[in-house]
Every structure is written in C-alpha cells, then in structure tokens.
Amino acid sequence: MPIPRVLHTSTFRLSILFAAFFCVSAVLLLSVVYWGVGRVLIDQTDEHIDSDVAAFEKAFAVGGRQAVESLIAVKIGNDTSQTATYQLFSSDGSMRTGNLRPVLRLNTFPELGRGEVTSEPLPEAHNREPHTIRTRTVKLSDGGRLLVGRDIYTPLEITERIGQIVGLGLFASIILAGIGGWMISRALLRRVDGMARVSRGIMEGHLDRRLPVGRANDEFDHLTSQLNAMLDRIETLMADVRQVTSGIAHDLRSPLTRLRMRLEKAQLERGENADPVLEEVIVEVDGIRATFDALLRIAQVDARDPRSNFDVVDLEHLVQRMTELYRTVAEDKGLTWRVNIDGDLLIYADEQLLAQGLSNLIDNALKYTPAGGRISLQVSGETDRARLAIEDTGPGIPTAARQEVLKPFFRLEESRSTPGSGLGLALVAAVAKLHGAELLLADAAPGLRVTLILPRGDISPPVPPVRF
C-alpha cells in the first residue's frame, strides 16, 4: 500500500518536528521535576534521621547505653506512623534493642554513615512488599553502633508514580502530536489539492475557472487572490491575442487580396502573352500568404481552447491518409516509403492539426532527403500514450540546433536557400504543446528522427486527485 500523501507534506513533517521538540523539552522539564522531588523527599528523610541521631547522641552522652535503649523504646512507642527504625548494635555486632527487621540477615555491623537497608514490612502493613529503609549508622564510644532509619517506601512510590506519569505523558503527547499533525496536514493538503485541481482545469483550457478564496484572509487566501488576479490577466491577454490575430487577418489580408487581384487582372488583360514577371510576383504574393497563414495558424493553435476540436483519432488511419498522399511523391523522388504500425491506436486529439503537423514533417523529409534514401512512419503505443515517429535518411539536424529549429522562422544555415518559411517545425511544436505531447528530435544515424509522444487522453472529465 503506497504511503499516504499526507506523510509527504511539509506540514506533517513540521508538526512531527514540533512534536519531537515539544516532547524533548517536556521530558527534560519533567525529569528535572522528577529528580527534584525525589531529592527533596530524600533530603527531608535525612534531616529527620539526623535529628534523631542528635537526640540519641545526647542521650548517650548523658546516660550511656541504657539511656539510648530507653530512648529507642520511647521513640518506637511514639512512632504512630511506624516509619522509623532504630537499632542498637553491641560491639560484637549482635543486634540489641531495636525494631530493625532486615530481609537479609546482617552478618556484620552496618557500615557507618548513610545507607539503605531492605526490611520486612510490618505484619499489619497493607502490602507485603519489602520496604526500603534509608539509614544512618553512627559509632558509639562503647564500640557499639546505632542505626537510625526511615521508611522511604512512600517517597519512592511518589517518585515512581511521577515517573510513570512522565512516561505516559510523553507517549500521549507523541500520539496527540501525530494525530494533530495528520489532521492539520490533511486539511492543508485538501486545500492545496483543491487549488491544484482548478489549476489543472485551467491548463486544459477552461480559462474562466478561478481558485476558491476562503474568508479567513490568511496567507493562503492572499495567495489564491493573487493567482486569480494573474489568471484574469492571462485570460485578458489571450483574448487580446485572439483579437489581434483576427485583426491582423482582416487588416493584412485585405491589401494582400487587392494586390493579388490587381496582378491577376493585369495578367488576364494581357492574356497569354502576359509579362512573366507578373507570374513571378503572384507566386511571391502567394508565398507571403502561405507564411502569413502558417504564422496565424500557429498563433491560433497557441491561443485556442485545447479541447474545442478534439475527437477520437485513429492514428493508423491518419498514417494511411499520409501514405496515400505522399508515397507517390516520395517514390517519384527516388525515396522508399515505409510504414510500421504496432497495434490499434486510438487517441483523443485534433485530427486536422495532427495531420497538418505530420504533413509539415513529411514535407521537410521530402525536401531534405537525397534520392536513394528512405522515409519511414512509425506508430506504436502503450496504455497511456502513443508514439508517432517519422524518420528520414537526410542530413539530420545537429544536436546544438535542435531547440532552435522549433522556433518560428529559424532555418539552418545549410538550408537557407531552399524554399520554405521556417515555420513548419514551429507549427509542429505548437500542435504538440496543444496536445500536451512531447516532441523529440533525435539522430537517426543517419538522418533525423522526429517523435511525438501523445497522451491517449479520454473523453471523460479530468481524473480527480488521489483521496484517502
């Protein structure tokens, strides 16, 4: 299953980053609390122990071991919460008075100073876990040792509980960050997808579409407003272009018409013995007209609504039409004509424009391929696109010039003297663009190979973006 698109969005990545940052800081903070609380509790316990030890030392100074023992008894009696531990050890290490009940038998003296001992819980205690006792052991001047301790089960519990909460909180915040990030990203993705869909519609020629502008007046709305303004401008420009080309058509054709008619009139008046110059001039005028037509056609192809004349086109049929028209001409020039058709190829396209483009390419091939050569047309296809290629054995086009030749009026140095306006390939390029097709010029070793890779297209509306 492909990774959902949401995970690729920058918003999701950003929210994960934010979540990570948040978690790390939270963890740090809570760890400090955890440690701090633990520390405080232990320190408090130690203070209680210390004050007890001080009392015992005073008692010993006053009344010796006996005083200590009585004090032990008193203190144990006073210890209602049963958290205190007092234990006197004689100099040989044996336990004397006290209430220490270690889990592990003490073989020797407890170590001097602070330490911890694990002890059995009291019989009346609720839970039966062994408890940890925080201790302090001091030496008595008669050789014995006194151990004073406090049960730190509760403080330990507290810190453990805090630790659990921190862990839980961390886990929860990761989940929440993930979900939150997902939801935010999805919302944004939906918005962006909406924009992308409208853009695609616009690219396909529905120039009147506009991006939806929300009411939040946020940066997205600003962006879409600007884009809409840009589209307005583009629509205006294209309308202007159409108007200009129509205007040119009318304004320039009228004088051309009159010019041609006058020439023809002069020719007719002089009859069969007309000045041959008249004929030549008429040919030139027709040449101007052809260039003019080609230029206008390119402009129209560029400006037109792509789908206006699209229909189902059988590429095999198209190639056959070309063959019917051009094979004889090719053979007349001493060229062999070959056709390769791979499969049944229907595409959604503008047949007239494709025919014209192909015709231009064939015209070029006929013009530049020397006798004895070959022109071949090939059609093949995959599920989503079709390839239309024409190959010749002529001089080809040098790699460096391959981008330039597609521009209007460009002619290679070598062919400047041959007739032609330099617009043939420009029209092919315009037709390719209209169909969303790729136009490739390659070396056929020898010769030129021109390939049009056309999307099959279909008649239904554009495919909606992936949803989840």
Place this chain on the structure above:
Amino acid sequence: MKVLVIEDDVEVATFIVKGLHEAGHVADHAATGPDGLFHAVSEEYDAMIVDRMLPGVPGLTIVETVRSAGKTTPVIILSALGDVDERIRGLRAGGDDYLTKPFALGELMARLDAMFRRASPTIASTTLRVADLALDRLARTVTRGERRIDLQPQEFRLLEYLMRHAGQVVTRTMLLENVWDYHFDPQTSVIDVHISKLRQKIEKGFAAPLIHTVRGSGYVIGPR
C-alpha cells in the same frame, strides 16, 4: 448563370464581377449587408458569393436568413478569417463552400462551376465518360478504348473526381479537399505529382492527352 456578389470592398467586388462576366455569367453586386440581404431574399439567383465582413448585416446572417427562407441557392462564403473554426461556422450557417482571402480568381470560378454542377444534378450514371476514357464507378474499373487501365485506389478516386467535373477547372485545393480530405496546403506540389502519375497511366500510348493543366488554376479533364 445569374450570380449575386455581396462584397463591400469595391476593388474586390469589381474584380469578381469582371471575372464572372468573362465566364459568361450575369452578376449583381451589393456593397452593404442590408442591400445584399434585400437582393438575396427578393430575387432568384443561381449562386451567391457572400463576404463575411459586411457593413450593417454580417454575411453569415444573410446566409442563415436565405436558408431559413427555404432557398437552396448555392453560396460561397469569402472571408479573411481562415481557421478551421471559422470555416465550420461558415458552413454551418448554410454556406456550401468557403474561400479564404486572398484567393485566386481561378479558384473562385472553379468552385463556382463545381457548385453549379452539384446544384443541378443530372442523373448520376455509374459510368463516367470523357472521350474514349470510361470509368465504371461500381466495378471500379477504368478502360480507354479497348485497353483496361490499372489504377491504385487513390488514383481511381482522383480520376473519378476529375471526370465528375469534366470540362471544368478543378483547382489543387479542391482536389486536396475532396479527394484527400485535407483542408490546408502542403508545401510541396503534391497534387502535381499525383496528376503526373495519373497522366502517365491514362495517356501513355494513346493519341490524345486528356488531363490539361490550366496555368494558375488547376487541371481539367476533357477532349480539347
């Protein structure tokens, strides 16, 4: 034939009218839309030549009106707007043919003649004849004199079209449109090559040439 020319450009109109006269037709000229509409609707013509861009009433409106009045008069539309969309628009409005300016007079005349022939159908026979050349449209065979001539399918179609317009000038553009279903001009003189091949097949070895080149216009098949 009586022809109505609706064209606001005086020079172009004069030229066309003169050409019509020389071809033996009678011509009326209207220089504005309303004037043209008036003539078109109130009189009977054998054909009309209508310019699209007219002052007052657009040419296409005139054509539509004529058609909705039930007249089947053949109409050629003239226009500076030459792209496919405009052409389709013109034909949809009821035009029978569409010529882009500038055009050769010969082209206009040839198409006019073709339209006349279409408009007055003689019984379309299954065999077309020109001099000793016979083309059987059902059997798809061609014979000249006693000899059977072998033609490729498109050569046959080309000859068929020429013979259906025997005696009339057929322009290269007309051939491209009607025999090959093309609506633009390829750069090389493709038609000439096809005609030349056809000529070879039907004229070589025979006394009289049948396909004649009309300089500046096109071709015509006929005895001459």
